[in-house]
Amino acid sequence: xxxxxxxxxxxxxxxxxxxxxxxxxxxxxxxxxxxxxxxxxxxxxxxxxxxxxxxxxxxxxxxxxxxxxxxxxxxxxxxxxxxxxxxxxxxxxxxxxxxxxxxxxxxxxxxxxxxxxxxxxxxxxxxxxxxxxxxxxxxxxxxxxxxxxxxxxxxxxxxxxxxxxxxxxxxxxxxxxxxxxxxxxxxxxxxxxxxxxxxxxxxxxxxxxxxxxxxxxxxxxxxxxxxxxxxxxxxxxxxxxxxxxxxxxxxxxxxxxxxxxxxxxxxxxxxxxxxxxxxxxxxxxxxxxxxxxxxxxxxxxxxxxxxxxxxxxxxxxxxxxxxxxxxxxxxxxxxxxxxxxxxxxxxx
Ligand SMILES: NC(=O)c1ccc[n+]([C@@H]2O[C@H](COP(=O)([O-])OP(=O)(O)OC[C@H]3O[C@@H](n4cnc5c(N)ncnc54)[C@H](OP(=O)(O)O)[C@@H]3O)[C@@H](O)[C@H]2O)c1
Numbered sequence: 001x002x003x004x005x006x007x008x009x010x011x012x013x014x015x016x017x018x019x020x021x022x023x024x025x026x027x028x029x030x031x032x033x034x035x036x037x038x039x040x041x042x043x044x045x046x047x048x049x050x051x052x053x054x055x056x057x058x059x060x061x062x063x064x065x066x067x068x069x070x071x072x073x074x075x076x077x078x079x080x081x082x083x084x085x086x087x088x089x090x091x092x093x094x095x096x097x098x099x100x101x102x103x104x105x106x107x108x109x110x111x112x113x114x115x116x117x118x119x120x121x122x123x124x125x126x127x128x129x130x131x132x133x134x135x136x137x138x139x140x141x142x143x144x145x146x147x148x149x150x151x152x153x154x155x156x157x158x159x160x161x162x163x164x165x166x167x168x169x170x171x172x173x174x175x176x177x178x179x180x181x182x183x184x185x186x187x188x189x190x191x192x193x194x195x196x197x198x199x200x201x202x203x204x205x206x207x208x209x210x211x212x213x214x215x216x217x218x219x220x221x222x223x224x225x226x227x228x229x230x231x232x233x234x235x236x237x238x239x240x241x242x243x244x245x246x247x248x249x250x251x252x253x254x255x256x257x258x259x260x261x262x263x264x265x266x267x268x269x270x271x272x273x274x275x276x277x278x279x280x281x282x283x284x285x286x287x288x289x290x291x292x293x294x295x296x297x298x299x300x301x302x303x304x305x306x307x308x309x310x311x312x313x314x315x316x317x318x319x320x321x322x323x324x325x326x327x328x329x330x331x332x333x334x335x336x337x338x339x340x341x342x343x344x345x346x347x348x
Contacts, residue, residue, distance in 0.1 A: 001015065001045070001046035001047070001048075001320075002014070002015045002319050003015065004297065004299075004300045005300070006149075006170055006171060006197035006300055007195035007197070008149065008168075008169070008195055008196065009118065009148070009171070009197065011149075012048075013197075013300060014048040014049055014301065014316075014319070015274055015299075015300075015301060015302065015319050016047060016270065016274075016301070016315055016319050017048075017049030017050060017301040017304075018039070018042040018303065018304070018305075018306060018312060019051050019303040019305035019306070020050050020056065020061045020064075020305070021051075021053070021061065021305050022038070022305045022306060022307045023039070023052075023056070023057070023064050023065070024053075024055075024056025024057030024058075024060045024061030025056060025057040025058075025060065025222070026222070026223065026224045027223055027224070027305070028219070028220040028222060028223045029222075030308075032064065034308055034309075036064065036068055037308065037309040038306050038307065038312050039064070039065065039068040039069075039072075039312075040068070040072065040309065041306070041309030041310070041311075041313045041316075042306065042312040042313075042316060043072060043074050043075075043078060044074075045313045045316035046319075047078075047312070047316055048077055048079060049078070049081065049301045049303070050065055050078060050080050050081070051081045051082075051173070051201070051303045052065055052080065053083035053084075054082060054084055054086075054103060054106060054107050054110070055083075055086045058087075059106070059110045062082060062107055063110045063111075065111060066110055066111040066112040069111075070112055079118065080111060080113075080117050080118070081117065081119075081151070081171070081173075081199065082107050082111070082118070082119055082120070083119065083120045083122035084100065084103040084107065084119055084120075084121065084122060085121050085122040085124050086122045086123070087103065090124070092124070092127045092128050092131065095124060095131065095134050095137075096133075096137065097133075097140055097141075100137050100138070100141055104119060104146045104147060107119070108146065115146065115147065115148050116146065117148050117149070118148065118150065118151060118170065118171060119138075119149075119151075120150070120152055120153045120171065120173055121134075121150075121151075121152045121153065122153055123154060126156075126158075126159055129152065129154075129162040129163050130162060135166055135168060138150040138168065139168055142168075149170040149171075150168065150169070150170060151170045151172060151173065151196075152169060152171075152172055152173070153172075153173035153174075153199075153201070154173065155235050155237060156348050157182050157183055157185070157186060157187050160172045160183065160187045160190075161186060161190055164187070164194050169196055170196065170197060171198070171199055171300070172187070172191055172196055172197070172199070173198075173199035173201050174187060174198065175201055175202045175238070176198075176200040176203065177202060177203045177204065177205050177209060177269060178209055178251075178255060178272050178273075178332050178335075179205045179208070179209065179241050179243050179248060179251055179336065179340050179344075180205070180344070180348070181336050181340075181345070182345055182348060183198075184276060188276060188298035189278060192278035192298045197300040197301070198298060198299045198300050199300060199302075200299045200301070200302045200303065201303055202241055203269060203270055203273050203303070203304050204269055204270075205240050205241040205243065205248060206224075206225055206238075206241065207225070208240050208241070208243070208245075208249070208252055209252060209255075209265060209269035210264070210269075211252055211259075211265030211266070212265075214249060215246070215249065225240065237344075237347065237348050241344070242343075242347060243340055243343060243344060244343065250339060251335050251336075251340055252265070254339070255268075255332060255335055258324075260321065260322075264314060266311075266314060266315060267318035268318075268321075270304060270315060270318035270319075271324055272324060272329070273299055273302045274297065274302060274319065274323075275297070275324055275329065276297060276299055277296055277297060277298060278296055278298045
């Protein structure tokens with residue numbers, strides 16, 4: 001599979017990774033056997049990047065990943081990005097060095113490693129991104145070899161831009177998909193310029209962009225697509241990308257005719273993200289710089305969540321699709337501009 005580089009981590013990643021929230025909780029039931037099969041499906045299809053968090057199933061996702069990677073022959077070639085900060089009340093005062101150490105130590109134990117590859121602040125309150133001591137504490141974790149690198153996961157473009165100015169930030173994780181275009185405007189160019197890796201999450205708009213749902217689709221009670229549809233538990237932008245369900249369905253119906261022959265709607269949606277250039281104009285016009293991504297593409301890795309091996313393999317295969325044509329990109333933009341932009345563009 002194509003690989004892209006995290007400049008500040010001196011590490012590369014398969015362009016398609018695996019989002020492992022599903023292997024923890026909040027997406028209905030995923031058995032342990034299915035979770036192991038999902039990881040095997042991804043890794044054996046060339047995935048070398050897995051995203052998780054200490055809160056996914058209160059550590060279940062991390063523990064399963066740790067066990068899987070220790071047992072699998074390709075385990076040592078996989079980068080695991082975890083997250084910290086959401087096991088406590090969302091108060092900026094909780095983001096202290098001592099708490100970071102405690103949270104990291106729990107993740108190290110769950111994953112069974114001495115040093116975590118990448119730790120991301122897990123969408124903390126906005127003030128945290130502007131707090132000097134937070135960045136000093138993150139540097140200390142690197143010096144202590146608890147973590148090899150650190151990054152942030154953000155809700156808004158504003159938070160992403162604040163984090164990108166910090167010299168030690170290796171990665172920014174942000175919602176980016178065919179129904180969420182705002183990061184293309186400023187965040188992706190700024191990250192490319194600074195050499196900060198971009199991890200594109202919720203790439204299928206919580207599955208909407210798989211094209212499998214309709215007005216009668218039922219999601220289980222313990223699935224955030226039921227209980228967080230209006231933001232009851234966490235930021236509503238994480239559920240269907242913040243798009244009202246019926247509007248999302250209409251947008252996906254209009255995108256479906258653009259899907260290339262032989263590809264699935266999900267693969268088309270992932271390819272759209274992989275194609276995004278470092279500059280919005282579509283021209284790869286930046287001058288050469290050691291820190292810039294040599295591919296001229298701005299997303300380092302896309303992390304579709306998968307609940308079974310078939311989905312994981314299907315998603316990995318999106319990397320084999322040829323880039324979509326400029327005309328198709330224009331048509332995706334037209335659907336966004338008409339149906340989605342008025343509803344969400346100003347929000348995140
Ligand atoms: N705050 C944060 O930092 C944050 C927030 C959200 C997500 N994340 C990370 O980002 C990852 C990805 O986002 P996400 O999981 O929320 O949303 P997503 O990747 O947009 O959607 C995942 C859902 O899409 C469907 N799907 C996946 N692959 C498919 C395929 N090949 N064919 C058909 N359907 C497919 C599945 O739906 P069904 O379940 O209906 O089968 C799956 O549960 C997460 O796993 C997590 O690691 C981080």
